[in-house]
Amino acid sequence: MLCFSTTLLLAASSLALVSAGDGSQTITTCLSDGVHRLSCDFGVISVQTALYGRADCETCVEGKQEASYTECSTPGALDVMKSRCDGRTVCELNANVFNPSDSCTGRKYLQTQYNCLLANHLITCEHSVAHLHCDEGLVISVYTADYGRRDKTTCIYGRPATQTQNDNCINPTSKVALSCNGKNTCNIKAINSVFGDPCVGTYKYLELAYACEYHDQPL
Numbered sequence: 001m002l003c004f005s006t007t008l009l010l011a012a013s014s015l016a017l018v019s020a021g022d023g024s025q026t027i028t029t030c031l032s033d034g035v036h037r038l039s040c041d042f043g044v045i046s047v048q049t050a051l052y053g054r055a056d057c058e059t060c061v062e063g064k065q066e067a068s069y070t071e072c073s074t075p076g077a078l079d080v081m082k083s084r085c086d087g088r089t090v091c092e093l094n095a096n097v098f099n100p101s102d103s104c105t106g107r108k109y110l111q112t113q114y115n116c117l118l119a120n121h122l123i124t125c126e127h128s129v130a131h132l133h134c135d136e137g138l139v140i141s142v143y144t145a146d147y148g149r150r151d152k153t154t155c156i157y158g159r160p161a162t163q164t165q166n167d168n169c170i171n172p173t174s175k176v177a178l179s180c181n182g183k184n185t186c187n188i189k190a191i192n193s194v195f196g197d198p199c200v201g202t203y204k205y206l207e208l209a210y211a212c213e214y215h216d217q218p219l
Helices: 077-085 175-180
Strands: 002-004 015-019 027-031 038-040 044-055 065-068 089-095 108-118 120-125 129-133 138-148 184-188 205-214
Touching: 002 027, 002 120, 027 038, 038 044, 038 108, 044 077, 044 129, 077 089, 108 129, 120 129, 138 175, 138 184, 175 184
Parallel strands: none
Antiparallel strands: 002 065, 015 027, 027 108, 038 089, 044 108, 120 205, 129 184, 138 205
């Protein structure tokens, strides 16, 4: 399907922020050379929907530029966004994280809807110990945990560049939840012997988000 638009809604590489009625936020980025950035002032990111492609004739179209194949979406965009951004306070990425799709040609954009969940955000560099703690009467409930590397700027002090360049080392793990859920305090070491080694030669870190909840009340 071909369509033409003389209206400019979003210039290339711009960001649009929309607040939905349920408190969610929507970010749209024109990805010719743009950076897609999600952030939470409080809590952590929880991605709800994601589109990489095109859903209309007007978004990210300059002047009379033609936008083709309006109902075009790259498969797996939601999984990519959730694996890279869920449980973080800030998440930045560009089009390089998506595999090219032959069915999705022309100018594309990335549109993500997300919520900010109230949770504690914790990053522990490899070989260090993560300390999870809740106030008296509350217990730990792990939201997300990932042992690997999702950027080039976290846990880099004193490390050679060769150990921090692989930012596609995504390794969600349930081991933190299995060890810590339901406890008031919990310590777990960020080490390969606990979580395995998802990317040999890369210096990793444990990134997790957890909430503190009341014990279930007996019936």
